[in-house]
Amino acid sequence: MSYQQERRTRNFSTDSIEPQSHTPLLQRLDSLTSVDVDTYTSLLKVCGSCLRDCRKLHDHIIKHGYRSNRFLGFLILEMYGKCGLLRNARDLFDQLHVRNVVTWTTLIGGHVECGYGNEALNCYERMLNEGLSPDAVTFISKVCGIVRAIEKGKQIHDKIVGLGWLEQNIVLGNALMDMYVKFGLL
Numbered sequence: 162m163s164y165q166q167e168r169r170t171r172n173f174s175t176d177s178i179e180p181q182s183h184t185p186l187l188q189r190l191d192s193l194t195s196v197d198v199d200t201y202t203s204l205l206k207v208c209g210s211c212l213r214d215c216r217k218l219h220d221h222i223i224k225h226g227y228r229s230n231r232f233l234g235f236l237i238l239e240m241y242g243k244c245g246l247l248r249n250a251r252d253l254f255d256q257l258h259v260r261n262v263v264t265w266t267t268l269i270g271g272h273v274e275c276g277y278g279n280e281a282l283n284c285y286e287r288m289l290n291e292g293l294s295p296d297a298v299t300f301i302s303k304v305c306g307i308v309r310a311i312e313k314g315k316q317i318h319d320k321i322v323g324l325g326w327l328e329q330n331i332v333l334g335n336a337l338m339d340m341y342v343k344f345g346l347l
Contacts (some may be wrong), residue, residue: 192321196225198233205236215244219253231259238264242271248281270302270329282313297326301336 187237201222217335219237227233233255241250254260254268265288283305286297300321320338321327327334341347 168231179224196221198227198230201227201233202236205233215240215246216249219249229258231257235264235267235292239267239271243275246276247271247275247277260291260293262288262296262299265293266296266299266302269299273302278310282310297330297333300326301333311346314344 167193201218204218205272222228222230222233222237235255237256238250241247241253250268250271254264256265265284269284269288272278272284278334281303284301285295285299289300300317301318317339320339321333338347
């Protein structure tokens, strides 16, 4: 990849690119002699509308020896969630050597984004069972994703209050209010 090609790739942004305009670059991936983590990072950030491209990019990353790169693994997990490829996201997640609150929250957020509140709750429970403590971002993802689980929502609210996070985080407070509005309790 020439310096100019690499620079153009790194300058892609999800705000300024049309969903299909990255496809020609993905089609040329196999002909490129060297692709680095930065290039893959840029491509993963814009690859989200074409399911075939997501899988192709993931396969290319594995083929070129970046399977164990934790940062790329996280971005692939995020990409699959945004694309609605939750089976791929769960499979990748189950293969991760290091699962932490960030990767769990990404998996939870993917389920929430696709409208699978119950599955998001199941992921949350699995995270707790693995001994990990959620952070504010996890709670925001969870609270926004709860659809018909008012008792679970109240438990999460109590946990947030117990941690003292409600007074410190207006976004978290807004997410809780949104949850109660959805339940018709506000």
